[in-house]
Amino acid sequence: MGATGATGAAEASATTDVLVVGAGPTGLALACDLRRRGVRCRLVERGTALFPGSRGKGLQPRSLEVLDDLGVLDAVRAAGGPYPPVLLWESGPGGAPLREFDMIEPLAPDPAVPYGGPWMLPQWRTQQLLHERLGALGGGVDFRTGVDGLDQDADGVTVRLDDGSTVRATYVVGCDGGRSTVRRALGIPMHGETVDPAPIVVADVRIAGLGREHWHVWRDQHEDAPGFALCPLAGTDTFQLIAPNATLEPEETAAEPDGAAQPRGAAGGTEAERVADLLRTLLTTRTSLAADQLKEVVHASTFRASAALAARFRSGRVFLAGDAAHIHSPAGGQGLNTSVQDAYNLGWKLGLVLRHGAHPALLDTYEAERAPLAADVLGLSTRLHRTRSTRRGAETHQLDIAYCDSPLSRHAPSAPPSEALPEDAPAPGDRAPDAPLRQAGTDAPVRLFELLRGPHATLLAVGDTPAPDGLPAWIRTHRVGTPAGPYAEALHLIRPDGHLALTTRDPADVLRYVDELHG
Missing domain, CATH: 3.50.50.60 (FAD/NAD(P)-binding domain)
Known part of the structure; x- marks a missing residue:
């Protein structure tokens, strides 16, 4: 090949x-x-x-x-x-619930981040x-x-x-x-x-008699760490089952370094029953649930973390x-x-x-x-x-992904001085944060992300900074009358993937940037 x-x-x-x-x-x-x-x-x-x-x-x-x-x-x-919040259980048959906590740390509302979790x-x-x-x-x-x-x-x-x-x-x-x-x-x-030589079972299952308002986690009986988990999958009637130190295979071989063990779905007939019986055994030995509460195995696989x-x-x-x-x-x-x-x-x-x-x-x-x-x-x-x-x-959350060292991230000599920039101003390469804006010539509010949506790049012209003429069709220019959020009075060129490419007060910098992309 x-x-x-x-x-x-x-x-x-x-x-x-x-x-x-x-x-x-x-x-x-x-x-x-x-x-x-x-x-x-x-x-x-x-x-x-x-x-x-x-x-x-x-x-x-x-x-x-x-x-x-x-x-x-x-x-x-x-x-x-x-x-959902986590409900931690004592491991094994008869184990009682211990405490409830949020796995996901809540974030305060922020106009720069429309989806906070x-x-x-x-x-x-x-x-x-x-x-x-x-x-x-x-x-x-x-x-x-x-x-x-x-x-x-x-x-x-x-x-x-x-x-x-x-x-x-x-x-x-x-x-x-x-x-x-x-x-x-x-x-x-x-x-x-x-990462971990021990195999892990992941399965989508239907469980009867278990509340869907919690992510149920049974603590490992030897360590203060998860030993078994059943997470209600939003928008479905199934749970995701996660069982560390377990396998669906009679003889599991180590995964190659270039990939986790191939998933093996719950097949039909005898194989499906074998998989279901293994999961029922895990259920009854590691949790307080009964075997007959596992009603169906929709999909199951074994992998090793690499x-x-x-x-x-x-x-x-x-x-x-x-x-x-x-x-x-x-x-x-x-x-x-x-x-x-x-x-x-x-x-x-x-x-x-x-x-x-x-x-x-x-x-x-x-x-x-x-x-x-x-x-x-x-x-x-x-x-x-x-x-x-x-x-x-x-x-x-991956909101801090940045390409500051990329050749596509330009620090223009005519960019506003640091003392003129808001404290939270993005640097070239950073994700361009969302912000409430008012486009020049209209009182209608608009969010930056609404202007970014689509396959184009965006030139945000803030304040009285002149925007260049002759830009290609794949760049859309939007004029904002006054500085808003982290965007100072300047030209902000935002890539089609929402990362800031250039901030400048000189329209020629934008034209040079575009010319260089076109070679």
């Missing part, structure tokens, strides 16, 4: 701008973003359907902002719910909503379509599919998980470690995103969120190159921005897993 070599486009049976491999949250989010930018893309998935389990069930505040921009937030809010939504439902959004944008998923290999040349990539056909794409993005076929075809290694990072996120015209590029412990709810934000970072750059004539060097900034951030998130997830902390604070 070579990743290089000359293969003519005439051999390909179909063509597209971007081939996205893998219809998990990453691939679906990327396909939605590309479609709304007018980029031709094809999304292929080796499986027969979307992943059926709850797995990553928490959407962090920054991801909610991303989903708002992608047009699915209303559906996400309607389908999910806030995290994580939102619970099972992964299967997040994927379903993104799939529906993709359909509304005119796209879809080619199921039962895997990748067998690829060859790239100076003009594009020829991908061999497992049905014997080929597809010719200008770019390819591997969003195909920890055991990524695309990454292996490129020969890119992953470096990491096993942390690994791909040596590169790009090889030529092929990119890696999501679990194909980085694997996390589930502790802290960072994996799915980081993956969706990979797609959000890469989508606008591909769109600008393919639809608006930006120089292809813009695509180099994907790895430059996302790889260091993924490494930091891996460290956070690993630390939370090993300390077995039951508290989640602002460090997990």
Whole structure:
């Protein structure tokens, strides 16, 4: 499965701008973003359907902002719910409830942060909503379509599919998980470690006679740490069961460093009964619940927590995103969120190159921005897993993601002096915080995030600072009469992914920035 070599486009049976491999949250989010930018893309998935389990069930505040921009937030809010308080139980049969506490630290209302805490939504439902959004944008998923290999040349990539056909794409993005076929075809290694050698069972189950107003956690009988958990999944009638130091396999083998153990769903017939019996045994030995309270196993899998990072996120015209590029412990709810934000970072750059004539060097900034951030998130997830902390604070919300060292973050000489900036003013590379605004010439209030929503970049012209003429159509200019929130009297150029690119008082700086993007 070579990743290089000359293969003519005439051999390909179909063509597209971007081939996205893998219809998990990453691939679906990327396909939605590309479609709304007018980029031709094809999304292929080796499986027969979307992943059926709850797995990553928490959407962090920054991801909610991303989903708002992608047009699915209303559906996400309607389908999910806030995290319930934890009810801690004494472990084992007859164990009594001990105390109640909030796992998620509450945040005070803040106009800069419209979504102040994580939102619970099972992964299967997040994927379903993104799939529906993709359909509304005119796209879809080619199921039962895997990748067998690829060859790239100076003009594009020829991908061999497992049905014997080929597809010719200008770019390819591997969003195909920890055991990524695309990454292996490129020969890119992953470096990491096993965070915890003990297997963990995760299952979606229906439980009778257990209240859904709490996240039920049974303390490990040997340690002051969770030993078993049943979390009511918002918007469903199921619980997510988590059992550390347990396995569904008679003989479990260690996961490879480049991926967690493959999930094994509750199959039909005898296998389904075997899995259900194992879960009933866990239920009765670690909790005060009875075996007959477990009514149904919807999905079940075993995994070992690993942390690994791909040596590169790009090889030529092929990119890696999501679990194909980085694997996390589930502790802290960072994996799915980081993956969706990979797609959000890469989508606008591909769109600008393919639809608006930006120089292809813009695509180099994907790895430059996302790889260091993924490494930091891996460290956070690993630390939370090993300390077995039951508290989640602002460090997990991903609102402090910044690209301050990126070549796309410019500190203009004509920027306002620091003493003229609000104390909470964002620096180039920071997430642009939301703020209540009043556009010049109207008394109608508007929030910054309303102006940012869509595939465009935004130039916020505050006060009397003149805005430049002749900007390309992918930048929308909005004039604000007076300084508002963290935005001083100046020109603030905000990238399509909501990060501040440039603050200046000289319109020529904005024109130079745009010219440089176009090479």
